Amino acid sequence: MFQDYNLEVQDTWNIEQNLKEKWLPLYQKDTQLAMKILIALKSDIQKQMTSFIDSSIDYMKSLDDQVQQLELKSNQIASFLYQLPSNVYSNPNKLNLLISEQLEDGERIKEVLKNKLRNFVNSEALNNLFQKISQIKFDDSIRNFNRIFLPQQKQKDGTWTCEQHKESIRYVQLNGEISNKLACEYCRQLNKNGQYITIQSLKNRWNEYILETARSFNLAQNKLAQKSHIIFQTINSLQLHFQKLIDQINQQLNNQTNFENDQFHQQFYLMQQEWTELSTSQLVDVAYICSQRNQNEQIEQEFKYKDIQISNILNQSKCFSNMLIAQFESFLKYWNKPSVNDFQNSEFVEPTNQAIPLNYQLLEQYNVKEDKCLSFAFNSDSSILVVGCNCIIKVFEFKQGQLTLRQILNDHKDYVRCLYFMNRTNQFISGCNDCKIMIWSCDSNNLWYCQQVLEGHTDYVRAGVIMNNREDLIISGCDDRSIRFWSKKDSQWYCKQILNGHSAEVRSLSLNPSSTQLISCSTGTEIFLTQYSQNRKLWYINLIIPTNKCGYSLRFIKDDLFTFQPYDQAVLQIYKRDQETLNFSIIQELKVYSKDNRLDFFSQQMIEEKSILLHKTGNTINIIQINQKNNEFSVVQSIQSSDVYLYGAMTRDGKYLVTWDNESRCIRIRKYQQ
Template sequence: MIFKCSNPNHDLDTEFVCMNETCQESRIFCFKCLQNEKHKSHVKEIHKIENFQNLLCNQIDNLTNELEQKINLISTLFIKFKSAFQVKSQINIKQLNGLNITEISQFIQDQIRIQNESKAMFQLLYRSTENVVQTLKMYINELFYSDHPIKKVKKESITGYRIIHSFEEDQINAIEFINQSNLMIVGYESRKINIYQFNQGQIKQLQKLKIHKKSVYSLITMKRTNEFFSGSCDKTIILWEQFDDNQWNPKQVLTGHLGGISCLVLNKYEDLLLSGSDDFTIKSWKKDKEFWICSQTLTGHHHYVCSISLNENENHFISCSKDKQIFIFSFDDQKQLWKQCQTILTRDGGRRLCFINNSEFVFQPERKKKLQIFSKNDYDSNFIKNKEISIYTGTSINSNKSCFWFFPQQYIKSQSILVNKSSCSINLIRLNENDDYEIIQHIDFQTNRVIGRMTENGEFLVTWDDKTKNLQIRQQRDC
């Protein structure tokens, strides 16, 4: 691996490699470059090119050997621990014969205490080892599953979206459609909610609602009853209903969260609501006759809950957060409760995810040009990452700014289209007959604050961004 130095004034072969992670200079350079002290601050991380491969191999070997020694030590200690615990927990009946009732009672009480302490200790050990297992699985997937760049569809087969209407609007945080997309519900930073008639891309304001005390963060609509929920920074969820005069009024206020309501998901029977919050929790709400009650609070995330998604059978849901964890929950029919059945550790926090079907979901790491695909494996029914596909993140002056978290992922099953935002770009991706993900269009808004929603039939895409400050309506077109 010998090349001419990239500095045209040196006219020497490269001799050295820089291994410093933050170095901004050329990684491969000649002796004159070294003399110019461009790598002076990290000279210990400069190596000869011929030693480069051996150096990398030795570093990996040392790390794996150290880890292997730790694992062997844990195995040895566990065998000793198991043996000692079995001896300690054995009961000698002959010893009990010499005790009176009070002493036997105290002995039983001590054994119950030991059992409870042991359970807590075992659970702690299990959680620790489970984290190790999940970390190993994550890096195995990283190493064995190579990137699968997204396939570009030939131009003649692309279905794209073009702007048909655009007008200035205040900051929007959420958009939803109701009544077969004839109505559009819009939630604003200013805490108001506007109801629009939506007719083939033409909109007309019908009503303005202003009950929330702070910004509206999330919306979810019903199909069976023409009702909808709104979640707010004021920590409440409001259920709205439409009366005979076609006016919307609050029907119930759901309280209990200690932070803003970042995401809402409703099942197809419209008797289960899941809410994610800034308070790091997820609440499950059940419909009891005409009103809703909180049936369960799920904890475990260590940061804001950014996104939730139900699978097709609605017996599992997933959640993600900036804490670099994806949780998978399953529903226990006997106990009628959700239980966490898997934790997936990720390298990066994520803003959005959604199920494609019962056995596959997609996850968007923050500010990454890759969309991750997770599939259920046949061995233990756990989800593992099986590939990554390239997506667009767009361009922005503030490239280091975190991705604005509103705008949930949306999968339009009838069109097999995934609507995915990453940083400054919306990626419209189709799942084709071969189960390959194909990019059909990407829209660069040059700002990370983009909100949007597609109609259920996939014909219209409505967005708002803080660069144009316009509500833009795009319609599907064939190129």
């Protein structure tokens, strides 16, 4: 392929530089072009697969048409024969004509089906694929490779001539007008103020620009090709998955479409035999079949059973199809990205999920043995931790990761499922499966007592108890499908408003940072956005966002951004508000780690100081980093347990993570390590 070269020692350095700076970018360019062709070829093959599936469906429709035509012709002949003898005597050629047409139809059907089979493979498409493959070339790279090793020849400048002085152009002016850029020796002497460089210097600058541009182009193209390859891998994996699914559905349909009764198969075989070719044993079988009177009933029974099975498959397929359509429309909405020009006047940050990993290390020496802890909350300076341990509340002093038990509160009669520590006052709130909400205060002796019991809910209070910024409003979510708003008057809390509307038990609540909007999710398939009206001093449902799955948990990150964890999905959905329509839609689906997706209660916790989100799904706590510039979310650490019974909270500064899991039966402390 390459020539044999006899190199001098002094040429090796120049050749090495030429290979690195001139030839390598050209070779990379050819390689990238070949990659593009192969990717386009793969896309074409995928289109051919789709076309083949469409052709298969069309072919099956043709088969149905031919079956109908055969049935129609058969019915015509049967109808004619049932009218014997009058029709035959009056029109003796009609029967012969009908039978002849039946024979012709048989031949015609065979030819139609053969021709349709030939069209399955599009010869023009095949030729286009061959042409695309032939475009892969490395000729330019090879020729340039050979030129580098040719004997060095002095390169000459072009024969450019100054029109004014008829002398060779030797200079170029960088700061002059476009019409006066080039100059000969006389031009340069006449224009003493011109900033000239030689043609050779311009050539060197041009070569440097070419190499720099080629490097940038190849680097950018490589990055785009890598990302495109990831997309194609994902699509290919998805396609294989769906193909398996389609094969399984086809297998089920075949099983339900074909009659499984061996007796019917035997009868069908006999029906295809010529009467004169039947054996004596087959003749006996025919006689037996004809003596039976319930054959059609058996066929009808099996038909009804299979019809029910196919109807079930049809309904499930429609539901699945509708879900895919909804997801696809959401995908298309964010597929078309703004053009390059749209970013000229704004800062652009490339999205990435490769955030710097965080490291919360376990401090085994501070473990505290506890039976079952379902809820946690720190006070404002993280010096006190309250824990819902079954039906009691334990108050711990928390100091540098070490827990010291100070008090046990046993006013609740069932599991304490949610806790909230107030920031402005030395109080906290508890919600319980006994349907009660309690307000706890601390006396002068640093002892906690129940100051007030809020009653009204008729089921478990476990979706959360939260407060607004001013802490003059408590919001609680309950299994009774209601959300209650509690206001304070004369140092006492009372229920000011009850909001109904959720179709099932309320699972999670979150207020936006401005405390003007509330989002809530339930075991139904909707997210409620509830707005506060300053005029009416009431909350009202402003928007219902449909979801494909029921809600696990959600959290406002900004006024126009919130997270939502759907049940039984290993993705955290990020919703953002459109400034024009004011509707929320998904902008990112972050893959989170989880193995056991049973529903359980665990409120997402936002740590503002570190821009991290504490989130749990299934048996895994995910610590998620949030890029505040581009709203990108990245999982930076995951903590797994043996089952879903895993609970916890972070200190307000994000320095410590406290958890309880069913496997260790301990409260465990983890400390953030730089």
